[in-house]
Amino acid sequence: MRPISYLRAEGADGIDSALRAVTDDPGSDFLAGGTTEVDLLRQHVLGPRRLVDINRLPLAGIEELPDGGLRIGALTRMSDVASSPVVQERFPMVSRALVLGASAQLRHMASMGGNMMQKVRCGYYRDAESPCNKREPGAGCAALTGVSRTHAVLGTSEHCIATHPSDVAVPLAALDARIRTRTLDGEHTYAFDDFFLEPGDTPHREHPLTHGELITAIEVPALPMARRSLYLKVRDRESYEFALVSVAAAIEVRDGKVGGVRIALGGVGTRPWRARRAEDALVGGPATTKSFDLAARAELAAARTTPMNAFKPELARRTLVRALETLTRDGSRS
Amino acid sequence: MTVRTPGTETGAGTATEPEADERGPDPVKVRLDVNGAQRHVDIEPRVSLLGALRDELQLTGAKRGCDQGTCGACTVWVDGRRVLACLTLAITCEGAEITTVEGLATPDGTGDGRLHPMQEEFIRHDAFQCGYCTPGQIMSAVGCVREGHAGDDGEIKEWMSGNICRCAAYPNIRAAIRAARDRV
Structure with missing residues (x-):
């Protein structure tokens, strides 16, 4: 690991001093849980000269919003959000996605803001040697012709096919969460859709944030049907593994017809993948397996596969159908 | 009166001017509370909690397995929560209570040598x-x-x-x- 300096932000003006320290120095990064930052520093993928430790800033905790939504502080740890009764009650798919991600130790460490900023798990990005347009713009993409079984099939470009790795970002996409940030200029809010960028021609740009912009909270607006939501994750082993495919879903059925539905996919997209085509295909139609299947096909029609990950669209179709069948099988036909 | 050499002057807060409470990259004094005892180590800020425990404090119970947060061999408690010492920088643990397997049997100094x-x-x-x-x-x-x-x-x-x-x-x-x- 390269040598680094360390600055701890704390005290009354801790947030401002952290913002100033990172904004003024291109070589400084924020340090929260460290589960990505320290890992990638050691592997020479990230190379800040200084870390600004934000862990003692007052940005942890879960607040209930007047509309029935929640405001999750950026430094709230994954394990604390997962075990929060109000999260479990209102947004079970958020809690479930968290519990099915990483390991117990990592969930105690990793912050929610850091989860939104985590780097891709593409082996060519993380080996610090292979051509990678994310790590070194213009270098090329080794994954295109390399081992790509776990790579994305939606939102890819000819410059990058890395899968977005977060579990919890998938239900948050389905829930239209908002990312709140601060810069020296004040507070900013991003719609979830605007926060995660597809690789396109600039795969090194993963977020619209400026250097030194700090996530302060994730806001989850109320959604009554999310009280019966689920997160279904399919992977190569039962635990402590990234998703090959995952589905976050909530659905409201009235008189056999789909009144409202929210669906997002993980493991298949270059960003947490909100399945709007599938949602549009479903709303107003019958809540049957046949419509679920057609909706899944509508979403996945745009998939672009490699020989190694060509199984993913079919796996995603089946997982999506099963998620909706599970949700509509009991009790929801009110 | 302060004398400044032209050409080396930098404004406060610019990238190259270390801030008052910036520490490192050379070794700095770090105080750690490990298994109920206050310990002092001179370490670079890049040193992991695992490195500080094993190489500075000779507490070799926590193991270096993968050193990348995958295997769990380095699991210790920070403020009572199980975490990975390999992905934790030791300097971030100042003020926290660290417990390793060496401190498990008699964390409060009692226990008559009995194991946990x-x-x-x-x-x-x-x-x-x-x-x-x-x-x-x-x-x-x-x-x-x-x-x-x-x-x-x-x-x-x-x-x-x-x-x-x-x-x-x-x-x-x-x-x-x-x-x-x-x-x-």
């Missing part, structure tokens, strides 16, 4: 072969029980999945955790 119930059950159930992952397994196992996730084998499997055992002593590890469950 989880340690006893690991021995009784032969819950290891080579033993390399064992300190991490034990620290994680106590966390698993305290967090309320040792209800049955399925739950133990899920909540212990961050601790890899290449000898595959898993059935015995689960048996030890079941046995220790009500004693922790």
